[in-house]
Amino acid sequence: MPNTAKITDCRAISHAFLALHQKDGFEILEPSSLLHPSVHTAFVMSAGLVQIENELAQIIEQTGGKFAFTQPCFRYFDMDLVGKDSIHSSLFHMPAAFYIGSSQRANILPRLWHFLTKTLQLRIDKLWITYLDDPILGVDQQTLDCWKNIGIDTDRLIGLERQHNFWQQRELGQIASDGKKCGPHSEVFYERTEVNCVQCEASSAFIGSCACGRFVEISNSLFIENYIDEQGQLIRADTVFSECVIGAERLAMIQQNVATVHGIAKYSHWRAILQNYFSHQNSPQYYHAMHIIMDHLNAFMHLVADGAPKPGRGGQARIMRKLARGAITQALLWDIDINKLLSLLLSKYNHTHAEYKPEQSLQRLYDELSRFECTLKRAKKQMQKMLQHSVLTEEIKQELQQKWGLPPLLSEKFYATLSTET
Ligand SMILES: [Zn+2]
Numbered sequence: 427m428p429n430t431a432k433i434t435d436c437r438a439i440s441h442a443f444l445a446l447h448q449k450d451g452f453e454i455l456e457p458s459s460l461l462h463p464s465v466h467t468a469f470v471m472s473a474g475l476v477q478i479e480n481e482l483a484q485i486i487e488q489t490g491g492k493f494a495f496t497q498p499c500f501r502y503f504d505m506d507l508v509g510k511d512s513i514h515s516s517l518f519h520m521p522a523a524f525y526i527g528s529s530q531r532a533n534i535l536p537r538l539w540h541f542l543t544k545t546l547q548l549r550i551d552k553l554w555i556t557y558l559d560d561p562i563l564g565v566d567q568q569t570l571d572c573w574k575n576i577g578i579d580t581d582r583l584i585g586l587e588r589q590h591n592f593w594q595q596r597e598l599g600q601i602a603s604d605g606k607k608c609g610p611h612s613e614v615f616y617e618r619t620e621v622n623c624v625q626c627e628a629s630s631a632f633i634g635s636c637a638c639g640r641f642v643e644i645s646n647s648l649f650i651e652n653y654i655d656e657q658g659q660l661i662r663a664d665t666v667f668s669e670c671v672i673g674a675e676r677l678a679m680i681q682q683n684v685a686t687v688h689g690i691a692k693y694s695h696w697r698a699i700l701q702n703y704f705s706h707q708n709s710p711q712y713y714h715a716m717h718i719i720m721d722h723l724n725a726f727m728h729l730v731a732d733g734a735p736k737p738g739r740g741g742q743a744r745i746m747r748k749l750a751r752g753a754i755t756q757a758l759l760w761d762i763d764i765n766k767l768l769s770l771l772l773s774k775y776n777h778t779h780a781e782y783k784p785e786q787s788l789q790r791l792y793d794e795l796s797r798f799e800c801t802l803k804r805a806k807k808q809m810q811k812m813l814q815h816s817v818l819t820e821e822i823k824q825e826l827q828q829k830w831g832l833p834p835l836l837s838e839k840f841y842a843t844l845s846t847e848t
Contacts, residue, residue: 434681443521453489491526509717512686517725531572558610559585566610609650722753805832
């Protein structure tokens with residue numbers, strides 16, 4: 427690949443990352459589905475440990491322990507952050523490289539640095555690197571030395587405590603877990619100097635802890651060398667490994683010089699449609715709504731293609747419902763014809779994912795919309811009853827949400843219309 431053209435597209439970034447690893451002897455594997463029989467209540471959330479843990483022996487035999495793939499990740503617990511900051515999506519892509527049997531930093535970090543600064547041509551003076559420096563666990567000296575050997579200035583290397591730079595496998599939500607793996611990790615942040623934040627401008631100590639979006643985490647490299655027991659003691663693992671991941675959408679955002687992950691080219695068709703609907707609004711608040719609609723519908727379609735159940739109660743169905751109703755709620759808040767909007771968006775879906783099923787997704791969204799409309803009708807009636815002798819309090823809002831399925835944002839909207847009608 428010629429090194430002159432800037433790589434900006436999400437898929438091109440992912441491809442370049444995999445190609446670089448392939449050149450160095452990593453086997454390229456297919457990503458795995460976000461549905462797995464052992465995770466009933468949610469979707470698979472790890473950035474690729476699934477593959478390792480389920481079929482480790484077979485994969486090592488097939489690849490010699492060096493492999494890479496681009497894993498779609500869906501994090502339902504990040505859904506509420508969407509639209510509130512510039513860097514969170516519920517569904518995103520993580521190109522990842524694994525090296526089973528080695529936690530040598532020199533096998534991972536120099537290649538990553540080459541990728542970021544030569545392949546993607548990121549400016550070195552925009553990059554910051556974190557490593558473990560903890561009062562109890564000590565300094566991750568191997569990582570620090572490796573970054574110094576690469577030639578990174580020490581003032582760009584930020585030592586952080588274990589809550590930032592020590593990864594520990596969670597007990598729940600993982601698959602075929604054979605213990606609590608753990609190890610230090612090292613993150614690379616890109617500084618967007620155009621994002622004004624008094625706190626972050628004053629000190630790089632806020633890397634990783636400020637939500638302003640000035641520092642964007644673009645990569646993470648984990649060196650898993652231990653298990654941790656019930657007493658918190660570290661036990662050397664029989665098999666050590668390294669994992670290096672990058673955030674494709676975040677890097678695309680930086681390469682395309684746009685303000686948010688929902689502003690990247692992948693969403694341009696959808697943005698154009700939504701801009702039309704929102705252009706008459708005179709409040710910039712609508713960006714928030716646009717981003718939620720794009721994010722949730724994108725995740726919904728991906729999960730449908732992966733075989734997710736219809737929106738409903740409990741487990742995965744509940745998450746599908748939350749995605750559908752989250753997007754619909756935004757459209758209702760802004761008085762948008764949701765039927766028309768859904769059909770426009772899903773017919774203009776600009777994605778080459780071979781198995782995306784826009785018709786099936788659209789049908790499920792329509793079905794969910796009519797169920798939601800019934801819910802809203804009942805909730806509205808109930809709300810009128812409850813408000814005969816009261817104003818809309820937080821308690822009433824909560825009750826309407828929990829017992830009657832009315833999102834608080836819509837109870838406020840209905841309340842405003844009720845008060846103007848009377
Ligand atoms: Zn900040």
